[in-house]
C-alpha cells in the first residue's frame with residue numbers, strides 16, 4: 001500500500017504537521033505541497049489531504065485539489081486534516097466545512113492538528129485579525145500530537 005500526503009500551507013505549520021504525520025505511518029509516504037501543482041494519484045492507495053484555515057476556510061489549493069480529484073479520491077482510502085488555532089467543537093465545524101461532503105462521507109480519518117500564530121511572520125492586517133480572534137498578541141504554537149498519531153493509526157488499520 002502506498003501513501004501520499006498532500007497539503008496547503010501559508011507559513012509552513014501544515015508542512016511541519018505533514019512531516020510528523022509521515023513519520024507516524026508504518027510505511028514511507030510521499031509528501032507534496034499543493035502550491036507546487038497536483039501530483040498524479042495513480043500509484044497511491046491512500047491519500048491524506050491537509051490544509052490550514054484562514055477566516056474559516058481551508059487554503060484554496062487544498063479545496064481545489066479535492067474538487068478536481070473528487071471521483072478518484074472517492075475510490076481511495078482518504079484521511080483529512082486541518083491546521084488552525086481553533087480547537088474542540090469549533091475545530092470540528094471548520095473541518096466539516098473545509099472538505100466536500102462526498103469526501104467527508106468516505107474519509108476513514110478526520111483530525112485537527114493544532115495551529116501556530118507567529119506574529120513575526122505575518123503582515124499588519126493578519127496580525128490585526130489574529131489579535132482580534134485570539135485576544136492576544138503573543139505568538140503561540142500547539143501541535144496536537146495525539147490527533148496526528150490517531151489519524152496515522154486509523155490510516156494503518158483500514
Ligand SMILES: Cc1cc2nc3c(=O)[nH]c(=O)nc-3n(C[C@H](O)[C@H](O)[C@H](O)COP(=O)(O)O)c2cc1C
Nearest residue numbers: 009010011012013014052055056084085086115116
Ligand atoms: C489572518 C488569519 C486568519 C486566521 N483565521 C483562522 C480561522 O478562521 N480559524 C482557525 O482555526 N485559525 C485561523 N488562523 C490561524 C491559522 O490557521 C494558523 O496560524 C495555522 O497554523 C497556519 O498554518 P500554515 O502556516 O500552514 O498556513 C488564522 C490566521 C491568520 C493569520
